Amino acid sequence: MEKRKLGRTGITVNPLGMGLWAMGGSGWGHTEDGESLEAINRALEMGVDFFDTADVYGDGHSEELLGRAMKGRRDRFVVGTKIGWKGFDGEAGRSAYTSAQRVMAEVEQNLRRLKTDYIDVLQWHVNFQEPTMEMFIRGCEGLKEQGKIRAYGVSTSDLPYIRAFAQAGNQDTLQIDYSILNRTAEENIFPFCREKGIGTIIRGGLAMGILTGKFSPDSQFEEDDFRSAWQSDPEQHRQYLADLERVEGLRQAFPGENLAQIALGFLLSNRDVSCVIAGAKRVDQLVSNVNAAQKGPLSARELALIDDIVAPGGGRKIWPA
Numbered sequence: 001m002e003k004r005k006l007g008r009t010g011i012t013v014n015p016l017g018m019g020l021w022a023m024g025g026s027g028w029g030h031t032e033d034g035e036s037l038e039a040i041n042r043a044l045e046m047g048v049d050f051f052d053t054a055d056v057y058g059d060g061h062s063e064e065l066l067g068r069a070m071k072g073r074r075d076r077f078v079v080g081t082k083i084g085w086k087g088f089d090g091e092a093g094r095s096a097y098t099s100a101q102r103v104m105a106e107v108e109q110n111l112r113r114l115k116t117d118y119i120d121v122l123q124w125h126v127n128f129q130e131p132t133m134e135m136f137i138r139g140c141e142g143l144k145e146q147g148k149i150r151a152y153g154v155s156t157s158d159l160p161y162i163r164a165f166a167q168a169g170n171q172d173t174l175q176i177d178y179s180i181l182n183r184t185a186e187e188n189i190f191p192f193c194r195e196k197g198i199g200t201i202i203r204g205g206l207a208m209g210i211l212t213g214k215f216s217p218d219s220q221f222e223e224d225d226f227r228s229a230w231q232s233d234p235e236q237h238r239q240y241l242a243d244l245e246r247v248e249g250l251r252q253a254f255p256g257e258n259l260a261q262i263a264l265g266f267l268l269s270n271r272d273v274s275c276v277i278a279g280a281k282r283v284d285q286l287v288s289n290v291n292a293a294q295k296g297p298l299s300a301r302e303l304a305l306i307d308d309i310v311a312p313g314g315g316r317k318i319w320p321a
Helices: 033-045 057-070 100-114 132-145 159-168 189-196 207-212 226-232 234-253 259-268 283-293 300-309
Strands: 016-019 050-052 078-083 119-124 149-155 173-177 199-203 275-279
Touching: 016 033, 016 283, 033 057, 033 283, 050 199, 050 275, 057 078, 057 100, 078 100, 100 119, 100 132, 119 132, 119 173, 132 149, 132 159, 149 159, 149 199, 159 189, 173 189, 189 199, 207 234, 207 259, 226 234, 234 259, 234 300, 259 275, 259 283, 259 300, 275 283
Parallel strands: 016 050, 016 275, 050 078, 078 119, 119 149, 149 173, 173 199, 199 275
Antiparallel strands: none
16 A cells, blocks of 8 residues: 655655554453564564554553564564553543653653664643643653654544644644544544644544444453443443444445445545554454455545445544543
8 A cells, every 4th residue: 555644744654554452451352462473573564564552551561562573673663652541641630741851751661661762653642631731742842852752642532632732832643533433533633634734643443343344232342341331331332233223334335345444445535544553463353454455545436325324524432532
């Protein structure tokens, strides 16, 4: 696939990236480190170069795995990681990053786990308000000057916060939840990023697996898989069933088609999208994602069929953050 620019950063990436949350070993059921490392190796072989992780994924284990995979070939990886998740990097919703120096010191721990001397994209993981925003931006500017990060941004779909973050500093990237089932970013977020030259990184493109078409109303998840709440929580279960109805609409609109291919093709059709993160913890999942993305952008007719199921700007947030 043709590489895309990550906003104004000067970084180019394969439009399909790899998400490493599940590899951390928490929230997505059972994982095996050997399988995870093999999946990263296969991703490189298949042309994937952007890898997304965070300090909170498995309490740093995801970053450590990526560090092991990069040994001796760091130049082949574009690394995006995050700090600042509430309840992990703070208490009771209050961030631990109370100074620029604290931000810079903690990023040294990301670098240590990743076994690298620089991070391509450092992302603020949740929208803590000022003065924490100011501390993060000041810390990032200091890290840029030291050559320890190439770019920085934020991971949130909160438009007022996105605007405030961009106004307060030199925001390079934004990571948001976007899929056929959640098109809310089309109304305001994408136009804003286009205007400001901000690169957009997409998470939740397969809607936590819903858009693969493999789930049913009775699907069960492991106890430590946060998706188990789709069955145990009445409101989430109601929303889950509504999402499955839309998936059935996609099946009827695209008979015999691979739904994951349609879902990723929809994302790649949007030129405001810089990179789509598709999560995987095994080789078969990684290969399935890459193969699904090979079709590339959808035709105007196919996009119109999707518009009939979820209108532009419509849908709902599915990603839990």
